[in-house]
Amino acid sequence: MKYKYQLITIGTTGDLSDKIINLFFVQIKELKLDKDAFIIIDETNYSKEYKGNQPAFAIYFGDEDGNFKHLDIIDSLIKDGTIILPVFYNDNCFGIEIPKVLENQNGLLYDSTKNIKIVNLALESFELLRTSRKVFVSYKRNESTSVAIQLYEALERNNFDVFLDTHSIKQGEPFQEELWHRMTDCDVIVLLNTPKFLDSYWCKEEIAEASAKQIGIIQLVWPNHKLEAMAHVCLPIQLQSTDFEESVFDNENASKLVEPFVNNLVSEVESMRARNLASRQDNLITEFTNFAVKYGKSINLQPERFVTEELGGNKKRIFIPTVGIPQSVNCNQSEEIIKEIKDYEVDSVHLIYDDLRIRDKWLTHLDWLNGYLKVQTIKKKNFDRWLKEN
Structure with missing residues (x-):
């Protein structure tokens, strides 16, 4: 590719900015993206390497003493419309640690759990990681309601769109149909594996559904309980009684996880998003490519994963x-790819997606959009027929 994604680190850089850059490339590897498509820009190479017409995301690392650096670079980036994330370190000290020119930017109060969030914000800005941040909490009501609500609130505070059945399904909606639909669109499932979790038919179904959709699961295994084997992307975490406030883990309405554990769990959810996205993309790419080869199509996978x-x-x-x-915004963003590819003439652009468990009313809406948008959608179940006929 002729253009590069530019990650810019300015301000009081050092050990923290180095950690962010290292983690950024770990996530790039998780997403199976070409490392050569990215460039790190700092004050040493800004004037030579930075290009205002290419994708960029800047992180400004604040200074606790108010010794602000690189104000000229900030001015240049603001003129180019580049997103700048100010990072500060002490509560209520944004105005002290961040220069006034960035006072209108939404800053991030830093702690050690925020590294992965900073990286993911950059990837979202580059449109390499979904901007929708959807998490599904799966639990058994009469065993872990209080913990489920606690996690719902913690994830919501960290800008996730959390599905919790008691909070997320409107009255009058078909409950199970909407539940499967919402699960289809989530990035990660947090599963509260309590002693009688699998006694519930619907809890078992949720695990089976996640497996069919290749959705990543973070499985919290209750103390004195066993891990459930799962074939798809799964991170098992065996809980100890000390992970709960006052070591109380068996009160459905009063048990709460301790704050450090919850903070670390939010980081794990952030971390799993990229792995899960890559896994689900692989599934779509592999199935589509297999049918394309079947019909003699000349197919190539590009470094940008299309x-x-x-x-x-x-x-x-x-x-x-x-x-x-798929949303209409996916279609609009996909049209931008046409502008970015200069080496050949684009005949058409298509979004390929897995339609399993998406509600019929939404599938009908997507079919209707096909009549009005340049970017067309193709259901996974139709790959064979579409490639045969086209």
Whole structure:
């Protein structure tokens, strides 16, 4: 690719900025993206390497003593419309640690759990990680309601869109149909594996559904309980009584996890998002490519994780794997890819997605959009027929 994604680190840099950069490339590897598509910009190479017409995300590391650096770079970035994330370190000290020119930016109060969040904000800005931040909490009501609500509130505070059945389904909606629909669109499931969790038919179904959709699970295993084997992306965490306030873990309405554990769990959810996205993209790409090869299509996987088909005469069709439920915004963002690819003529752009358990009313809406938008959608169940006919 001729352009690069630019991660810019300015301000009082050092050990923290180095950690962020290292973690950034770990996440890039998780997403199976080409490392050469990214460049790190700082004050040493800004004037030579920075390009205002290419994707950029800047992190300004504040200074506790108010010794502000690189104000000229900030001015340049603001003129280019680059997103700048100010990072400060002490509560109520934004105005002391961050220069006035950034006072209108939404800053991040730093602690050691925020590293992965900073990285993911950069990836979201580059549109390489979904901007929707959806988490599904699976639990048994008569065993872990209080913990489920605690996690719902903690994840919401960290800008996740959390699905919790008692809070998230409107009255009058078909409960189970909406539950499956919302699970389809989530990035991670936090499963509260209490002693009688699998006694519930619906809890078992949720695990099976997550497996079918290849959704990553963080499994919190209650003290004195066993881990459930799962074939898909799963992070098991064995809880101890000390992970609960006053070591009380068996009171459905009063048990609470201690704050440090909750903070670390939020970081684990952030970390799993990239792995899960890559896994689900792989599934779509592999299935689509297998059908394409079956019908003799000339298919290539690009470093940016979309598929191209050679049509001859320098023309190509583009197929973009879309995790979760396609939205009109996905279609609009996909049109931007046409502008970024200069080496050949784009014949058409298509979003490919898994339609399993998406509600019929939404599938009907997507089919309707196909009649009005340049970017078309193709259901996974239709890959075979579509490729045969086109």
